[in-house]
Amino acid sequence: MKKFRSLIFTTLAATIVLAGCSTDDSSSTVEVPSDGYTGKLVISIHNQLNNPAIVEGINALAVTDKWKNVEMEIIPQDVEYPTTMPIKIMGGTSIDVIYNFNPIEFEKNASNGILTNLDQHAKELGVDLEARYGSNLASSTYQDSVYGIPGGYTAWGLFYNKSIFDAANIPYPDIDTPMTWSEYRELAAKLTSGQGANKTYGTLHLDWPMYWYGEAIMELGGGQHFYNEEGLSNIEHPAFRNALEQAYKMQNVDKSTPTQSDLIARKIEPDGFFAGQYAMYPHGTWFFNWLADEESYPRDYEIGFAPLPIPDGTTQHQNWGVCASFAVPVTSSNSLMATDFCIDLVEYATRYSPIEAYADLSVAPEKLYATIHEDIPDEGMTAENVQKVFFHPEQINLAEKVTGPNAAKYETVIDEEVEMYLAGAQDIDATIANIKKRGDKVIQD
Known part of the structure; x- marks a missing residue:
């Protein structure tokens, strides 16, 4: 199996003396x-x-004529990155390239004034950003200006452990026909067995919010529907109540997925599926990174995948995702060069990555995951099947995150109140009422 190379650069954590930002009119x-x-x-x-x-x-870029004379200092990973990185920039630390995980992080960083406006640099470099990145450019736009380079569109699917299905003598999920959310919950309960350390869960839901609200945004049409027609919190919509109640039932009644307390106490991470005790796992396209790296994530069972569940009463394929972005902080010592590097890096990944999609999905969908079969040996892991499940030509693609005014603060309110509900600290009525009251306030701040 092909093994990916590690970075050839020395990783440093040095703090650089603040340098002035370059400007060119x-x-x-x-x-x-x-x-x-x-x-x-x-x-x-x-x-x-x-x-x-x-x-x-x-x-690859480091050895090209264009970039071979540029020293690249790679800052090591930091578990507190979303918090510490903006603080460093606000404190004057010179950083040239950063990463926004999703549109909420992007909006927060752009509104805090730590990102460079790239409109002028794109003109100077002769790059038509709208033509190159299509609809994904919206995730890197703030107040009608571009502040990032789209770099990582995600989609979701339903991964599953074939050995658990085999042991239960239950057919695998259909790769062509999505099950409904009700069917998914019933299947998860059926696949759950055992107790304690020997327990097998029907599915794994992390404490990420889309694990409870995914069904609701599918029914309503995306994360923008966390807001009502007046632009205030829409949490009182029955779809959100139902999704919350079903999430609680799966954790505390069916016990088909770990409870909120279990997730925290056992410190279950996104790669927890490799423990082998979960039958199913709704997760994103980055999961393929781990499947391709059997050295870091060993397993003795085959993994299959199927479409995400869909709302009851429909047959329409639906998916959700976000588009992340690379950006240039205002403390960059050469923001034009940094912008060009971001564009080149994304271009490389678009051409050669079997892992993620970086440009507008409509540009060249046949190139997505074109070599995935070379990296993951599991049966059925073909480019055709991956494209069918994650980028079905007839599927509706929805905005995954809370999408609207003051989204980051509003999402924080939602997360805090929902965590209390799922942990049994307050009932559903109090949860919805608290989100509505607190959410309206932060939206209007």
Whole structure:
């Protein structure tokens, strides 16, 4: 099996003396020097250092004529990255490239004034961002200006452990026909067995919010429907109540997935599915990274995958996802060069990655996951099947996150109140009432 190379650069955690940001009001196209750029790039992209496509991309670019004379300092991963990275930039630390995990993080960083406006740099580099990135550019746009380079569109599917299905003599989920959410819950309960350390759960839901609200946003049409027509909290909609109640039932009545308390006490991480005690696992396309790395994530069973469940009463394929972005902080010592590097890195990953999709999905969908079968040996792990499940030509793609004014603060309110409900600290009525009251307040702040 192909093994991905590690970064060839030395990773450093040095704090750089603040340097002034470069500015250029010229609208003419910049010519890259014939012998390439010179200087230094400080790159802080956290867990993207686990993404083989990005690691391969940085390595490949580093030896090209354009980038070979640029020193690349890679900042190590930091578990507190969403908090510490903005603080460093606000404190004046010179960083050239960062990563926004999702549109909420992007909006928070852009509104805090720590990201460079890339409109002028794109003109100078002769790059039409809208033509190149299509609809995904919206996730990198703030107040009608571009502040990031789209770099990582995600989609979700239903992964499953074939050995648990075999032991229970239950057929695998259909790769062509999605089950409904009701059917999914029933199947999860049926696949649950045993007690204590020997327990097998029918599915694994993390404490990530989409594990409870996914069904609701499918029914309503995306994360923007966390807001009502007046632009205030829409949490009182019956779809959200039903989704919350079903999540509680799975944890505390059917016991088909770990409870909120279990998730915290046992510190179940996103790679917890590899423990082998969960039959199913709704998760995103980045899961393929781990499947391809059997050295870090060993397993003695085959994994299959199927479409995400869909709302009762429909046959329409639906999926949710977000588009992450690379961005240039205002403390960059050469923001034009950093912008060009982000564009080149994303371009590399678009051409060669079997792992994730980076550009507009409509541009060249046949290239997505084109070599996935070379990296994952499981039966059925073909480019055709991956595209069918995650990028079905007839599926509806929904915004995964809370999408609207003050989304980050509003999502925090939702998470805090829902955690109390799932842990049994308050009932459903109090939870919805608290989210409505607190949510309306932060939305209008």
